Amino acid sequence: MLVCSQQIQNIKNELELDASKSTINRELLKFGLKVYKVPTKPVLSMSNTNDRIEFAQKHRRWRQKWQEIVFSDESAFNLSQNDGRLLVRLYSSDQRDENGYRITKPSDSYKSVMVWGAISILGTGPLVRVTKRLTALEYLNLFRQRLRRYYPGLYNNQQIFQDDNAPCHRAGLVNQWFNKYNIKRIVWPAKSPDLNIIENVWGHIKYKIKNRTYQNEDELWNDIENEWIKFPTELIFRLYESLPRRIEAVIQENGFNTNY
Template sequence: MSAVSRHLSGKSVGRKKCGKKRCTTRRGDRTLRKIVEKDRFQTLGDLRKQWTESGVETSRATVHRRVLLNQKQRQKRLTWATEKQHWTVAQWSKVLFSDESKFCMSFGNQGARVWRKTGEKEMPKCLKSSVKYPQSVMVWGAMSAAGVGPLCFIKGRVNAASYQEILEHFMLPSAEKLYGDEDFVFQHDLAPAHSAKTTGKWFTDHGITVLNWPANSPDLNPIENLWDIVKRKLRDARPNTLDELKAAIEASWASITPQQCHRLIASMPRRIEAVISAKGFPTKY
């Protein structure tokens, strides 16, 4: 009642901004970036410890949020989520989600985590030498609310030309299988091969609408959850050769049901709300 009274009397005009106060300063954020750049392979606990020693007392969750996304990327995620806030599950069911994922022979040790942003993949500070590299394969896949499409095992590095071959021989069959003659919207991230001008022309020539997508947003892509499911199943298979690894991946992918896919697509409105609540920061998804 007091708040209503103040509003009617005009006393609420010019009041200070409400909401939780930001727990770190811009200077503190710059300090964290310097700590990360010294050693990209530190654990989240190590980063928090060094940041605390520099005078910034905060939680592990805050450290995680500050490292992965810069302010511009967070704002783009928030803007994107706000634009999609009122999309229904039926609308999300029209989206064909896609992604690439790497599968290694050594599932017990997936290697050290490196803290890096888009475009820093090949930086020397983001690379760590190893005595022995486990054999691995890169896989492309797509999914919708109706199920999954055929997998593509990628040979070599993906450039615009090879990516368009994947679209031609695997994305189009996936769309045919999952949508038939119905219209759909295609989703992929902002990898260089995906955002190349020739790739954009390929979509235009084929009359396919591409969903705009914010950078560094795996938490918004439900196919990431499918990759996790496949990798968990592979821990039990324990393949010994690349052929066995590929066969195990295909078998695990084929076991994914339309019901699982539909549940993941149905989570999209919740993912959107989570991004808005987090003001663009990474979410639990």
Template sequence: MARHLNDIDKALICDDIESGLSLNQISIKRGFARRTVQRIAENLRNNVLITRKQGYGRPQLLNNSMKQFIKNLHNMNSFISSREIIEKLNKEFNLKVSRPTISRFLSSLGLITNLVLKKPLLRPVNIKKRFEICKNFLRMKDETLKKIIFSDEVKINLFTSDGARYVRHYPGERHNSKNIVPTVKHGGGCVMVWGCISYQGVGRLVFIENTITGAAYKQILAKNLRQSANEMGIESFIFIHDNDPKHTSGVVKDWIDAKEIDILPWPPQSPDLNPIEHIWAFIKK
């Protein structure tokens, strides 16, 4: 439904008319239909009052108290649905309204609807640790940052991804082969790999054939960590891996201590802070 022009809109259109702009130019400039601009021009030419008549148009269903009530409901619970708001509004004011009415009012507040973002439930102490390591990265000198080696393991599907995919197609082309993702029995299998990266580039990519344990992880580091650093041209490096149990196992800690490798402590539940995740996302494509 077209909205009414307010008095400010009409005054601006009148200014444009008096400045010599054409009706088409004003229509494009102000975003109103040419017929609307033409009507205001005719009223201006005939000295007709162009301000909006008081009470003109369909009265609003929601009064100020109802609007504030709805606003308070949302402020207390941003997940509340239009249906729940309607029920509470009816109970409080004995008023039945439609979902579009509620949606329009919420939109008028500047609210938008998005898919809910999900993230790990973090304790305050872990949130603080995440914040601290981010501040440490910002304070680090470039020379130090260039010495850091980030590592991680990841599972990569050989045929299709685990997640849902979307495709845009023309009507009648849903079953066109170009719009179909072929599948195989049992998902086509997957591989587990270990890798590492730094400012200087990428290190080795190691395929893991069996279940990885602390001892197996130690062997991966022993055969590939220093070698990756050498291939990336890093003489003295700082190593980062997350708090996976196999990473923090005694056999791995003992090996790291024996090799005098510098470790940068990593906050719990923080894989998203590791830049190697961007590499995994690229490989999975």
């Protein structure tokens, strides 16, 4: 199944049509071929679901405690498809589940900007442009100074740091640094973007810039940074308030993916 924008271009090329993409799109809709968003949720093993249930049960009584967490994550922003969505064109009667798609991306060579950021209950914190494949040392250098500046509460155990299970995040060098400064880290279940509220921040920014065009990565980075700086603090507060509901959703789904 091809991303819908490429489908239209292929139709134009193969049939040598002198018609606009909007005209072709209207004709496809007449035949019942609608556009759907491809599910992007991770495939979970039984071990993953068990870990997620265990995590949810352990933190089920957390309410205000979530406000102590500093969430962090990396994200890639492409010069094209900045809203991060893949779209396919299907008949409404087709089965639409994540196991039913065979996605062919238009190109694997899109230029992109990779960023790392962190948020707290008070709003957005540091945002750093990074290389696409972080080493442990590069990851550590992201926050060696920045955490003390933005989140001094990490150093007196008033805050807790969250990152996922990427290899560079769990490298011995990184673990030693956190142990040296006695910084608490929450043990995070693998493949749980639905519990990491910074994912919603990335999604919001990608949505805001999805219709903009960029000549190069520097222009894209400038827009990402500007949207990050002005991200509404009240929206981040609401994301923190959603965490107990997310935990309950994991339990209700027996550890499988939730709607968050």
